[in-house]
Amino acid sequence: MESLLLGLAVLACPAGMGIMMWMMGRGHRQGGGQGSEKEQQIALLRAEIDQLKAERAADRTRSES
Incomplete structure (x- = not known):
């Protein structure tokens, strides 16, 4: 025993x-559905970063003129 x-x-x-x-x-x-949600959020953040970079570049060209 x-x-x-x-x-x-x-x-x-x-x-x-x-x-x-x-x-x-x-x-x-x-939890596979959460992965696509995260991918969408990453895409939105990358788009926002690209927009901010473009605004920054435009501000630099204006200040140089």
Whole structure:
């Protein structure tokens, strides 16, 4: 009986880790919609940066004239 309990205790940690890894992987696959949302936000920020760079360049040309 003691060997059975010892065996279960030894297997509990790897089994728990495997279950947690499986659940975390499942969560990443289900959260796929968030990736496109992040990509849209990145695109908007890049467009804003480009706009600010263009305004800065225009201000420099005006001040040089």
